[in-house]
Amino acid sequence: MIEIQHVNKWFGPFQVLKDCTSRVEKGEVVVICGPSGSGKSTLIKCVNGLEPFQEGIITVNGISVGDKATNLPKLRSHIGMVFQNFELFPHKTAAENIALAQLKVLGRSEDEARARGKLLLDRVGLGEMGHKYPSELSGGQQQRVAIARALAMDPIAMLFDEPTSALDPEMINEVLDVMQELARDGMTMMVVTHEMGFARRVADRVIFMDEGEIVEDATKDEFFGTPRSERAQQFLSKILHH
Protein backbone atom coordinates (compact mmCIF):
# COMPACT_ATOMS: atom_id res chain seq x y z
CA MET A 1 0.00 0.00 0.00
CA ILE A 2 2.80 2.43 0.91
CA GLU A 3 6.05 1.89 -0.90
CA ILE A 4 9.22 3.84 -0.14
CA GLN A 5 12.11 3.26 -2.53
CA HIS A 6 15.62 4.66 -2.19
CA VAL A 7 14.52 8.03 -0.88
CA ASN A 8 17.20 10.66 -0.35
CA LYS A 9 16.41 14.06 1.02
CA TRP A 10 18.53 17.07 1.86
CA PHE A 11 17.88 20.25 3.83
CA GLY A 12 20.45 22.41 2.07
CA PRO A 13 23.75 20.61 2.47
CA PHE A 14 22.45 18.41 5.28
CA GLN A 15 21.18 14.99 4.28
CA VAL A 16 18.17 14.05 6.42
CA LEU A 17 17.15 10.85 4.67
CA LYS A 18 19.67 8.40 3.30
CA ASP A 19 18.53 5.77 0.84
CA CYS A 20 15.40 4.90 2.80
CA THR A 21 13.50 1.89 1.52
CA SER A 22 10.54 0.14 3.10
CA ARG A 23 6.97 -0.88 2.42
CA VAL A 24 3.78 -1.04 4.39
CA GLU A 25 1.15 -3.58 3.39
CA LYS A 26 -2.57 -3.01 3.65
CA GLY A 27 -3.69 -3.45 7.24
CA GLU A 28 -0.16 -3.43 8.58
CA VAL A 29 0.93 -1.40 11.59
CA VAL A 30 4.51 -0.18 11.39
CA VAL A 31 6.15 1.60 14.31
CA ILE A 32 9.06 3.91 13.54
CA CYS A 33 11.47 4.71 16.32
CA GLY A 34 14.91 6.17 16.69
CA PRO A 35 16.84 8.95 18.40
CA SER A 36 15.79 12.58 18.14
CA GLY A 37 16.80 14.14 14.84
CA SER A 38 17.08 10.81 13.05
CA GLY A 39 14.55 11.81 10.39
CA LYS A 40 11.41 9.98 11.54
CA SER A 41 9.08 12.95 11.17
CA THR A 42 10.65 13.86 7.88
CA LEU A 43 10.14 10.36 6.54
CA ILE A 44 6.43 10.18 7.31
CA LYS A 45 5.89 13.72 6.06
CA CYS A 46 7.37 12.57 2.76
CA VAL A 47 4.70 9.89 2.56
CA ASN A 48 1.88 12.42 2.17
CA GLY A 49 4.00 15.00 0.39
CA LEU A 50 4.16 17.51 3.23
CA GLU A 51 7.93 17.40 2.73
CA PRO A 52 9.33 17.17 -0.78
CA PHE A 53 12.28 14.84 -1.41
CA GLN A 54 14.93 15.05 -4.07
CA GLU A 55 15.58 11.41 -4.96
CA GLY A 56 13.68 8.14 -4.86
CA ILE A 57 10.06 7.13 -5.21
CA ILE A 58 7.20 6.92 -2.75
CA THR A 59 3.90 5.49 -3.88
CA VAL A 60 0.63 5.25 -1.97
CA ASN A 61 -1.84 2.84 -3.51
CA GLY A 62 0.22 3.01 -6.67
CA ILE A 63 0.12 6.82 -6.88
CA SER A 64 3.52 8.47 -6.91
CA VAL A 65 3.76 11.19 -4.24
CA GLY A 66 6.75 12.97 -5.76
CA ASP A 67 5.27 13.09 -9.26
CA LYS A 68 4.48 16.67 -10.26
CA ALA A 69 1.32 15.51 -12.02
CA THR A 70 -0.09 14.00 -8.82
CA ASN A 71 -2.99 15.86 -7.27
CA LEU A 72 -1.47 16.13 -3.79
CA PRO A 73 -4.50 17.56 -1.96
CA LYS A 74 -6.60 14.70 -3.31
CA LEU A 75 -4.00 12.12 -2.32
CA ARG A 76 -3.62 13.63 1.14
CA SER A 77 -7.35 13.57 1.69
CA HIS A 78 -7.07 9.75 1.61
CA ILE A 79 -4.25 9.65 4.15
CA GLY A 80 -4.99 10.71 7.70
CA MET A 81 -2.27 12.39 9.73
CA VAL A 82 -2.04 12.99 13.47
CA PHE A 83 0.52 15.38 14.92
CA GLN A 84 2.42 15.65 18.16
CA ASN A 85 0.75 18.98 19.00
CA PHE A 86 -2.74 17.91 17.87
CA GLU A 87 -3.07 20.94 15.58
CA LEU A 88 -6.79 21.34 16.04
CA PHE A 89 -7.93 24.68 14.65
CA PRO A 90 -8.43 26.97 17.64
CA HIS A 91 -11.31 29.02 16.24
CA LYS A 92 -13.47 25.98 15.55
CA THR A 93 -15.26 23.63 17.91
CA ALA A 94 -14.38 19.94 17.96
CA ALA A 95 -17.34 19.19 15.69
CA GLU A 96 -16.42 22.00 13.30
CA ASN A 97 -12.83 20.78 13.18
CA ILE A 98 -14.08 17.37 12.15
CA ALA A 99 -16.52 18.81 9.62
CA LEU A 100 -14.22 21.25 7.81
CA ALA A 101 -12.39 18.99 5.37
CA GLN A 102 -15.46 16.81 4.89
CA LEU A 103 -17.28 19.88 3.62
CA LYS A 104 -14.50 21.62 1.73
CA VAL A 105 -12.54 18.64 0.37
CA LEU A 106 -15.01 15.79 0.06
CA GLY A 107 -17.98 18.02 -0.66
CA ARG A 108 -20.22 16.30 1.86
CA SER A 109 -23.39 18.05 3.00
CA GLU A 110 -23.57 19.71 6.42
CA ASP A 111 -25.89 17.00 7.68
CA GLU A 112 -23.71 14.21 6.42
CA ALA A 113 -20.57 15.77 7.88
CA ARG A 114 -22.22 16.37 11.23
CA ALA A 115 -23.56 12.83 11.43
CA ARG A 116 -20.20 11.34 10.53
CA GLY A 117 -18.51 13.60 13.08
CA LYS A 118 -20.91 12.57 15.81
CA LEU A 119 -20.29 8.92 15.08
CA LEU A 120 -16.53 9.35 15.26
CA LEU A 121 -16.63 11.45 18.41
CA ASP A 122 -18.60 8.62 19.99
CA ARG A 123 -16.03 6.17 18.75
CA VAL A 124 -13.16 8.04 20.44
CA GLY A 125 -15.23 8.42 23.59
CA LEU A 126 -16.04 12.12 23.24
CA GLY A 127 -19.67 12.01 22.17
CA GLU A 128 -20.64 14.96 24.36
CA MET A 129 -17.69 17.18 23.51
CA GLY A 130 -18.56 18.29 19.97
CA HIS A 131 -19.45 21.84 20.99
CA LYS A 132 -16.21 22.47 22.89
CA TYR A 133 -13.32 24.53 21.60
CA PRO A 134 -9.88 22.89 21.58
CA SER A 135 -8.73 25.09 24.47
CA GLU A 136 -11.56 23.70 26.58
CA LEU A 137 -10.34 20.13 26.14
CA SER A 138 -7.48 18.27 27.79
CA GLY A 139 -4.51 17.23 25.70
CA GLY A 140 -5.71 13.66 25.50
CA GLN A 141 -9.15 14.78 24.44
CA GLN A 142 -7.71 17.09 21.81
CA GLN A 143 -5.64 14.30 20.36
CA ARG A 144 -8.66 12.02 20.21
CA VAL A 145 -10.60 14.75 18.39
CA ALA A 146 -7.65 15.06 16.00
CA ILE A 147 -7.82 11.32 15.33
CA ALA A 148 -11.56 11.56 14.74
CA ARG A 149 -10.93 14.48 12.39
CA ALA A 150 -8.54 12.37 10.35
CA LEU A 151 -10.86 9.35 10.34
CA ALA A 152 -13.76 11.46 9.10
CA MET A 153 -12.08 11.52 5.69
CA ASP A 154 -12.33 7.71 5.50
CA PRO A 155 -8.59 7.39 5.01
CA ILE A 156 -6.95 4.33 3.50
CA ALA A 157 -3.97 4.78 5.84
CA MET A 158 -3.06 6.80 8.92
CA LEU A 159 0.22 8.49 9.78
CA PHE A 160 1.02 9.33 13.40
CA ASP A 161 3.93 11.56 14.40
CA GLU A 162 4.63 11.06 18.10
CA PRO A 163 0.93 11.33 18.96
CA THR A 164 1.46 10.96 22.69
CA SER A 165 4.72 12.72 23.39
CA ALA A 166 3.09 16.08 24.16
CA LEU A 167 0.68 14.46 26.62
CA ASP A 168 0.76 14.19 30.38
CA PRO A 169 1.43 10.57 31.36
CA GLU A 170 -2.09 9.94 32.61
CA MET A 171 -3.53 10.82 29.20
CA ILE A 172 -1.27 8.70 27.06
CA ASN A 173 -3.28 5.52 27.38
CA GLU A 174 -6.60 6.99 26.33
CA VAL A 175 -4.98 7.93 23.03
CA LEU A 176 -3.06 4.68 22.62
CA ASP A 177 -6.26 2.73 23.27
CA VAL A 178 -8.01 4.53 20.42
CA MET A 179 -5.06 3.76 18.15
CA GLN A 180 -4.98 0.14 19.20
CA GLU A 181 -8.63 -0.20 18.37
CA LEU A 182 -8.01 1.35 14.96
CA ALA A 183 -5.27 -1.17 14.33
CA ARG A 184 -7.55 -3.99 15.33
CA ASP A 185 -10.12 -2.78 12.83
CA GLY A 186 -7.52 -3.25 10.14
CA MET A 187 -6.30 0.31 9.54
CA THR A 188 -2.97 0.63 7.78
CA MET A 189 -0.79 2.70 10.08
CA MET A 190 2.68 4.23 10.25
CA VAL A 191 3.35 5.37 13.79
CA VAL A 192 6.36 7.32 14.97
CA THR A 193 6.46 6.70 18.69
CA HIS A 194 8.69 5.88 21.60
CA GLU A 195 5.94 3.94 23.33
CA MET A 196 7.56 0.52 23.13
CA GLY A 197 4.69 -1.06 25.04
CA PHE A 198 2.39 0.03 22.25
CA ALA A 199 4.84 -1.29 19.67
CA ARG A 200 4.92 -4.69 21.38
CA ARG A 201 1.15 -4.93 21.63
CA VAL A 202 0.11 -3.47 18.31
CA ALA A 203 2.90 -3.28 15.76
CA ASP A 204 3.47 -5.81 13.03
CA ARG A 205 6.84 -4.35 12.17
CA VAL A 206 9.30 -1.94 13.67
CA ILE A 207 11.55 0.41 11.73
CA PHE A 208 14.54 1.82 13.57
CA MET A 209 16.11 4.97 12.15
CA ASP A 210 19.37 6.67 12.99
CA GLU A 211 20.99 9.64 11.28
CA GLY A 212 18.62 9.50 8.34
CA GLU A 213 19.07 5.80 7.68
CA ILE A 214 16.68 2.94 8.14
CA VAL A 215 19.02 0.85 10.24
CA GLU A 216 16.56 -1.86 11.08
CA ASP A 217 13.31 -2.94 9.46
CA ALA A 218 12.09 -6.09 11.15
CA THR A 219 9.06 -7.88 12.45
CA LYS A 220 8.13 -6.95 15.97
CA ASP A 221 9.40 -10.25 17.38
CA GLU A 222 12.71 -10.00 15.60
CA PHE A 223 13.17 -6.41 16.70
CA PHE A 224 12.42 -6.93 20.37
CA GLY A 225 13.99 -10.39 20.42
CA THR A 226 17.34 -9.83 18.83
CA PRO A 227 17.87 -6.50 17.12
CA ARG A 228 20.69 -7.00 14.66
CA SER A 229 22.31 -3.60 14.92
CA GLU A 230 24.20 -2.29 17.88
CA ARG A 231 22.64 1.12 17.51
CA ALA A 232 19.15 -0.34 17.87
CA GLN A 233 20.21 -2.32 20.92
CA GLN A 234 21.66 0.77 22.55
CA PHE A 235 18.54 2.76 21.73
CA LEU A 236 16.28 0.06 23.15
CA SER A 237 18.20 -0.31 26.37
CA LYS A 238 18.19 3.46 26.85
CA ILE A 239 14.49 3.79 26.21
CA LEU A 240 13.41 0.75 28.20
CA HIS A 241 15.49 1.57 31.24
CA HIS A 242 14.48 5.08 32.01
Added chain:
Amino acid sequence: MKYNWNWGILFEEPYFGWLVSGIEWTLIVSAIAWIIAFSLGSLVGVARTVNSMPVRAVATAYVELFRNIPLLVQMFIWFYVVPELVPDGLGRWMKRDMPFPEATSAILCLGTYTASRVAEQVRAGIESIPRGQTAAGLAMGLTLAQVYRYLLVPVGYRIIVPPLTSEFLTIFKNSSLALTIGVGEVLMQARQIENYTFQGFEAFTAATLIYVVVTLIVVFAMDRIEKRARIPGYGVQRGQ
Protein backbone atom coordinates in the same frame (compact mmCIF):
# COMPACT_ATOMS: atom_id res chain seq x y z
CA MET B 1 -4.40 90.95 27.50
CA LYS B 2 -7.96 90.03 28.06
CA TYR B 3 -9.54 87.10 26.24
CA ASN B 4 -13.27 87.24 25.64
CA TRP B 5 -14.61 83.77 26.24
CA ASN B 6 -17.55 82.98 24.07
CA TRP B 7 -18.45 79.30 23.97
CA GLY B 8 -21.81 80.19 22.49
CA ILE B 9 -20.11 81.05 19.23
CA LEU B 10 -19.63 77.37 18.50
CA PHE B 11 -23.36 76.97 18.28
CA GLU B 12 -23.98 79.96 16.11
CA GLU B 13 -24.34 79.76 12.39
CA PRO B 14 -22.38 79.51 10.23
CA TYR B 15 -19.72 78.23 12.67
CA PHE B 16 -21.78 75.36 13.97
CA GLY B 17 -22.43 74.29 10.40
CA TRP B 18 -18.72 74.46 9.67
CA LEU B 19 -17.92 72.14 12.53
CA VAL B 20 -20.58 69.69 11.46
CA SER B 21 -19.27 69.70 7.93
CA GLY B 22 -15.75 69.25 9.35
CA ILE B 23 -16.89 66.16 11.24
CA GLU B 24 -18.51 64.84 8.08
CA TRP B 25 -15.36 65.26 6.03
CA THR B 26 -13.15 63.77 8.70
CA LEU B 27 -15.39 60.73 8.98
CA ILE B 28 -15.80 60.32 5.22
CA VAL B 29 -12.09 60.60 4.54
CA SER B 30 -11.18 58.26 7.41
CA ALA B 31 -13.82 55.68 6.59
CA ILE B 32 -13.10 55.39 2.88
CA ALA B 33 -9.36 55.48 3.49
CA TRP B 34 -9.82 52.69 6.02
CA ILE B 35 -11.68 50.54 3.51
CA ILE B 36 -8.75 50.94 1.12
CA ALA B 37 -6.20 50.38 3.88
CA PHE B 38 -7.93 47.27 5.13
CA SER B 39 -8.48 45.56 1.78
CA LEU B 40 -5.21 46.56 0.17
CA GLY B 41 -3.33 45.95 3.42
CA SER B 42 -4.84 42.47 3.76
CA LEU B 43 -3.85 41.62 0.21
CA VAL B 44 -0.30 42.89 0.65
CA GLY B 45 0.03 41.30 4.08
CA VAL B 46 -1.04 37.89 2.79
CA ALA B 47 1.24 38.35 -0.22
CA ARG B 48 4.16 38.80 2.15
CA THR B 49 3.60 35.33 3.57
CA VAL B 50 3.28 33.28 0.37
CA ASN B 51 5.94 31.01 -1.10
CA SER B 52 6.38 32.79 -4.41
CA MET B 53 9.50 34.98 -4.31
CA PRO B 54 8.35 37.60 -6.86
CA VAL B 55 4.99 38.08 -5.13
CA ARG B 56 6.73 38.50 -1.77
CA ALA B 57 9.24 40.93 -3.24
CA VAL B 58 6.55 43.17 -4.71
CA ALA B 59 4.63 43.18 -1.43
CA THR B 60 7.76 43.95 0.57
CA ALA B 61 8.67 46.79 -1.77
CA TYR B 62 5.20 48.23 -1.34
CA VAL B 63 5.43 48.16 2.44
CA GLU B 64 8.91 49.68 2.58
CA LEU B 65 8.04 52.41 0.09
CA PHE B 66 4.84 53.59 1.71
CA ARG B 67 5.89 53.13 5.31
CA ASN B 68 9.12 55.06 5.02
CA ILE B 69 8.07 58.25 3.22
CA PRO B 70 6.69 60.85 5.66
CA LEU B 71 2.94 61.03 5.42
CA LEU B 72 2.89 64.76 4.81
CA VAL B 73 5.20 64.32 1.84
CA GLN B 74 2.94 61.60 0.49
CA MET B 75 -0.03 63.93 0.87
CA PHE B 76 1.65 66.55 -1.30
CA ILE B 77 2.79 63.93 -3.80
CA TRP B 78 -0.74 62.60 -4.27
CA PHE B 79 -2.19 66.05 -4.68
CA TYR B 80 0.46 67.93 -6.64
CA VAL B 81 2.70 65.36 -8.28
CA VAL B 82 0.60 62.32 -9.19
CA PRO B 83 -1.63 64.23 -11.66
CA GLU B 84 1.55 65.28 -13.50
CA LEU B 85 2.97 61.74 -13.57
CA VAL B 86 0.01 59.81 -14.90
CA PRO B 87 -0.83 59.78 -18.65
CA ASP B 88 -2.00 63.14 -19.97
CA GLY B 89 -5.67 62.35 -20.29
CA LEU B 90 -5.96 60.97 -16.79
CA GLY B 91 -3.88 63.84 -15.39
CA ARG B 92 -6.15 66.41 -16.97
CA TRP B 93 -9.20 64.60 -15.65
CA MET B 94 -7.70 64.48 -12.15
CA LYS B 95 -7.03 68.22 -12.18
CA ARG B 96 -10.23 69.39 -13.84
CA ASP B 97 -13.05 66.90 -13.51
CA MET B 98 -12.28 64.53 -10.66
CA PRO B 99 -14.91 65.15 -7.98
CA PHE B 100 -13.53 66.53 -4.71
CA PRO B 101 -9.89 66.44 -5.84
CA GLU B 102 -8.52 67.36 -2.38
CA ALA B 103 -10.54 64.80 -0.50
CA THR B 104 -9.90 62.11 -3.10
CA SER B 105 -6.15 62.70 -2.94
CA ALA B 106 -6.26 62.62 0.84
CA ILE B 107 -8.23 59.36 0.83
CA LEU B 108 -5.83 57.69 -1.60
CA CYS B 109 -2.88 58.94 0.40
CA LEU B 110 -4.15 57.83 3.81
CA GLY B 111 -5.49 54.56 2.39
CA THR B 112 -2.33 53.45 0.64
CA TYR B 113 -0.08 54.61 3.49
CA THR B 114 -2.10 52.86 6.18
CA ALA B 115 -2.35 49.77 3.96
CA SER B 116 1.39 49.34 4.39
CA ARG B 117 0.95 49.36 8.16
CA VAL B 118 -2.08 47.05 8.07
CA ALA B 119 -0.09 44.70 5.84
CA GLU B 120 2.58 44.38 8.51
CA GLN B 121 -0.05 43.52 11.13
CA VAL B 122 -1.68 40.96 8.87
CA ARG B 123 1.66 39.37 8.12
CA ALA B 124 2.56 39.26 11.81
CA GLY B 125 -0.82 37.72 12.62
CA ILE B 126 -0.46 34.99 10.02
CA GLU B 127 3.16 34.30 10.90
CA SER B 128 2.29 33.91 14.56
CA ILE B 129 0.23 30.82 13.70
CA PRO B 130 2.41 27.73 14.23
CA ARG B 131 3.50 26.01 11.02
CA GLY B 132 2.05 22.76 12.26
CA GLN B 133 -1.41 24.25 11.78
CA THR B 134 -0.78 24.75 8.09
CA ALA B 135 0.65 21.25 7.86
CA ALA B 136 -2.51 19.88 9.48
CA GLY B 137 -4.69 21.77 7.02
CA LEU B 138 -2.72 20.49 4.04
CA ALA B 139 -2.60 16.98 5.46
CA MET B 140 -6.40 16.75 5.46
CA GLY B 141 -6.48 17.61 1.76
CA LEU B 142 -7.12 21.36 1.83
CA THR B 143 -5.29 23.31 -0.86
CA LEU B 144 -2.96 26.06 0.29
CA ALA B 145 -5.54 28.64 -0.80
CA GLN B 146 -8.13 26.88 1.38
CA VAL B 147 -5.71 26.81 4.29
CA TYR B 148 -5.44 30.60 4.00
CA ARG B 149 -9.16 31.01 3.67
CA TYR B 150 -10.35 28.74 6.45
CA LEU B 151 -7.43 28.86 8.85
CA LEU B 152 -4.67 31.44 8.48
CA VAL B 153 -6.81 34.45 7.64
CA PRO B 154 -9.61 33.90 10.16
CA VAL B 155 -7.22 33.02 12.98
CA GLY B 156 -4.70 35.69 11.98
CA TYR B 157 -7.31 38.46 12.01
CA ARG B 158 -8.63 37.47 15.39
CA ILE B 159 -5.13 37.83 16.76
CA ILE B 160 -4.64 41.32 15.35
CA VAL B 161 -7.90 43.05 16.26
CA PRO B 162 -6.19 45.25 18.90
CA PRO B 163 -3.39 46.57 16.65
CA LEU B 164 -5.90 47.05 13.83
CA THR B 165 -7.96 49.24 16.14
CA SER B 166 -5.02 51.48 16.72
CA GLU B 167 -4.30 51.62 13.00
CA PHE B 168 -7.86 52.79 12.44
CA LEU B 169 -7.47 55.45 15.11
CA THR B 170 -4.23 56.52 13.48
CA ILE B 171 -5.95 56.98 10.13
CA PHE B 172 -8.58 59.07 11.87
CA LYS B 173 -6.00 61.27 13.55
CA ASN B 174 -3.84 61.46 10.43
CA SER B 175 -6.84 62.68 8.46
CA SER B 176 -6.15 66.08 10.03
CA LEU B 177 -3.13 66.29 7.71
CA ALA B 178 -5.60 66.58 4.85
CA LEU B 179 -6.06 70.22 5.78
CA THR B 180 -2.66 70.90 4.21
CA ILE B 181 -4.12 70.24 0.78
CA GLY B 182 -7.37 71.98 1.56
CA VAL B 183 -9.82 69.33 2.74
CA GLY B 184 -12.43 70.93 4.98
CA GLU B 185 -12.07 68.48 7.83
CA VAL B 186 -12.42 69.23 11.54
CA LEU B 187 -9.09 70.93 12.09
CA MET B 188 -9.45 73.05 8.97
CA GLN B 189 -12.88 74.23 10.13
CA ALA B 190 -11.55 75.05 13.59
CA ARG B 191 -8.84 77.16 12.02
CA GLN B 192 -11.35 78.88 9.84
CA ILE B 193 -13.57 79.68 12.82
CA GLU B 194 -10.54 81.17 14.56
CA ASN B 195 -9.75 83.29 11.53
CA TYR B 196 -13.25 84.65 11.37
CA THR B 197 -14.03 85.10 15.07
CA PHE B 198 -10.68 85.13 16.92
CA GLN B 199 -12.21 82.58 19.29
CA GLY B 200 -9.30 80.15 18.82
CA PHE B 201 -9.54 78.48 22.23
CA GLU B 202 -13.16 77.55 21.76
CA ALA B 203 -12.65 76.40 18.21
CA PHE B 204 -9.67 74.16 18.95
CA THR B 205 -11.22 72.87 22.15
CA ALA B 206 -14.21 71.82 20.07
CA ALA B 207 -11.91 70.10 17.56
CA THR B 208 -10.10 68.27 20.36
CA LEU B 209 -13.36 67.13 21.93
CA ILE B 210 -14.57 65.84 18.60
CA TYR B 211 -11.44 63.75 18.18
CA VAL B 212 -11.70 62.41 21.71
CA VAL B 213 -15.36 61.47 21.39
CA VAL B 214 -14.92 59.69 18.08
CA THR B 215 -11.85 57.88 19.41
CA LEU B 216 -13.78 56.69 22.45
CA ILE B 217 -16.62 55.44 20.27
CA VAL B 218 -14.21 53.52 18.06
CA VAL B 219 -12.37 52.02 21.04
CA PHE B 220 -15.64 50.94 22.57
CA ALA B 221 -16.93 49.41 19.33
CA MET B 222 -13.68 47.58 18.64
CA ASP B 223 -13.65 46.25 22.18
CA ARG B 224 -17.01 44.66 21.49
CA ILE B 225 -15.75 43.23 18.22
CA GLU B 226 -12.64 41.91 19.90
CA LYS B 227 -14.68 40.16 22.57
CA ARG B 228 -16.85 38.56 19.96
CA ALA B 229 -13.93 37.53 17.73
CA ARG B 230 -11.79 36.24 20.56
CA ILE B 231 -10.95 32.57 20.34
CA PRO B 232 -11.86 30.98 23.65
CA GLY B 233 -8.72 30.41 25.66
CA TYR B 234 -6.44 30.95 22.68
CA GLY B 235 -2.87 31.17 23.84
CA VAL B 236 -3.49 28.83 26.72
CA GLN B 237 -3.93 25.92 24.35
CA ARG B 238 -0.45 26.13 22.90
CA GLY B 239 1.15 26.18 26.30
CA GLN B 240 1.15 22.48 26.77
